[in-house]
Amino acid sequence: MYLLYDLIWLVAATVLIPWYLLRRFCGGKNRKGLRERFGWYAPHRLAPLQGRPVLWLHAVSVGETRAAVSLIRALKQTYPEHALVLTNVTETGHAIACDIDEVDLSLFFPFDISWAVRRVLRQIRPDIVVIVETEIWPNLVRCAKRASIPMVLVNGRISDRSFPRYLKVRFLLRAILNRFDALCMQTRQDQQRMLALGASEGHVAVTGNLKFDMSCDGVGALTPEALRLAYKLSTETLVWVAGSTHPGEEEKILHAFHEVRRQGVALTLVLAPRHPGRAQEVGELLDSHGLTWVVRTSLDKYGDVLKDGAVLLVDTVGELLKLYAAADVVFVGGSLAPVGGHNVLEAALLKKPVLFGPHMQNFREIARLLTEAGGGKMVAEQELVDELVRLLTDPEARKTMGAIGYDLLLQHTGATERTVQVIRRVLSAEV
Template sequence: MLNAYDIAYALGVGISAPYWLLKPSARRKVLRAFALRMGDVPPRDPSRPAVMIHAVSLGEINATRGLVTQLRTARADLDIIVSTATDTGFDRAMQLYGGQSPVVRVIRFPLDFSSAINRCLDALRPALVVLLELEVWPNFMRHCQRRGVPVVLVNGRLTESSFRHYRLGGLVTRRMFARLTAACVQDEQYARRFEAIGVPHDRLKVTGTMKFDTATVADSVPGDRELAEAVGLRPAQEPIWVCGSTGPGEEEIVLRVYRQLLKTHPALRLAIIPRHPQRFDEVARLITQAGFPLLRRSRIRDPQSEIRDAVILGDTMGELRKFCSLADVVFVGRSLVDLGPRQHGSDMIEPAALGKATVVGPYTANFADAVRRLVAEDGLFVVPDERALGATIDELLRSPDKRRAAGERAQQVVRSAQGATARHVQVILDVLGR
């Protein structure tokens, strides 16, 4: 039976149809969502209790690693269902958990229509649902409540921009958030915001961020030397600048800065790893249009015959951490250009945990707690613009001691901030035990 949410969604799809039907990229995206996210999942054996963990995309999926491991250790009788909403998230989840079926299953999170939600919940019958960060949907929450399925928010965060938008939702927003059984949030400021939009005070817990827990403090990464050999990097002989998780508009800036840096650091090598795979070809064109020879990681045939001084495009999945391990300096993207509040910042914790001198731009709201902690201990460099980026990279390349000291401080920050995952697991187990 349709409810007000279903009617509102249907009207939204209908009203926006002229836009997405006429625009090929939007049409493909909408039709793909309807094809893959209608709740059609194989039924699960209901004799074992299950926890469904929803993580919207790649970064959130990575944050589930420790959560899944610790839950399975604490409760071997649990089935784990990991859901995601994006292709990159799904691919990463399959990398992490595809070999652990049937104990851990990976599915597409259903669209927020009653038919899709009911089809999914009927097949999976979870004992509890865990939502990461801010993936709260009104219709999904309503159906979980009607079925008596508790919902726990973990790693919760609510930026100022999202807070303002949710407040506009009035009673609808408050009713949705009031349905949470528990909300584990990253800091006190987020807790105040969640309470203001409807989460009861006694259900709020400040538990920190799990993103520190997913980072392994180490000086190298398995497979990094093989990667260096494959792409022709010589870490002991030439400085390496890695730019990871870059977004639209940032690669052009990086390439201009690189051109200037080559004047004083002629041996400097550059590797660019875009945040989204669908931009790999676009970034390849940008590199060649800027006049640089290009080496694509995915297309290397004979490493000995490739151009040694080429700009490297990391166009494979799951190798960013290896690239960072080889770097002297790391720039973390989606932070120098304002791409909108949902894309303010990428994970700078991983390079920090590797002891790398790490640089970000001013747009890092989605990692505010990590930035605050790292900056307070001089373990992260924040630059406002292109000129400052070039000056900071230049200074770091000139000073190995400064790079090393910043990296050591960053690693210490990561160590001291770990432990949130265990606190989240305890809340989940407490709710399961009720």
């Protein structure tokens, strides 16, 4: 089975390598990325690990990396003598990881080919491998187990979409899952699904959702006025931030933007696609709507402030929390299109009223809690305009919804501490 798996990866590499090379030469992407994905590191890259025990955390992309920040900080406090390595699959996730002070070394995750994984394990020599959310890489799990390196999955979840697919191959998954020393799941339902896939009961625990333990890293200390000044947003208009949007959603958002303004609300829109590389595509859509807009990376050259009816198009990563802090109302994308949603707690952390669409499968429990408490609202496309108008014309309603969301977040903290306790038990058992 593993030989076949390696062969599939090698075939895939014949496509992936030209793609990475093309992006490197045409788009100026990270030149170290391709080598690192095969486990080839320049000696100076690994210098921060020399003579130190190592904790290796893996978070596939932006959402998982942000969710892991509280855990990273807690592990650094618990194990200050350890070097902390954080790997990512995506370039956007890697960019976020490079800005986390507690991380000693940020690397790209290797292709899950047996020889590449073994090479990485020999060079990093981790005391433990911690996988954030349900990233199951068969060769990594197998090679780590053979090298007697404990593995822990944290903040695990199994979505409604994934569960039926996993059930079809549980005869393969069972052996992989039981090589983990611990599986820390977000909810009781996630725990039951993991057990149904064949995981040993004693290895599966419910530790909660790390996303409830987020911090705003000083963003909360910045006033909305100061942030609006930095982003050239007019203080004479209200600001609606639509974050993490996907294809098919921007058209609906722009329709709502026009309708809200037709009802007499002076409004500026901040539009932040989930993938910044789509900025040109979204810019063409803005042109087709006859809107005045400016891209974030050109904002310093823009002489005026963005007034009523203008749009700030975000083509950067790592600024979403600041933009949410500048907002009057937040909409979180991936939810009007059948994507599964994105993290609505980032807006709640900043005490902002948050709206989201009906496709929230990946954040089902968070969306339910937030909706039931009144700290956020799920809206269908036709309801978006009415709810925006209601909130934008009622400052007290905005304040109340934001405060409820923030209180809910505080009530559900503690996942980080519970997860660290599991990791400590696993490490202690290996001593």
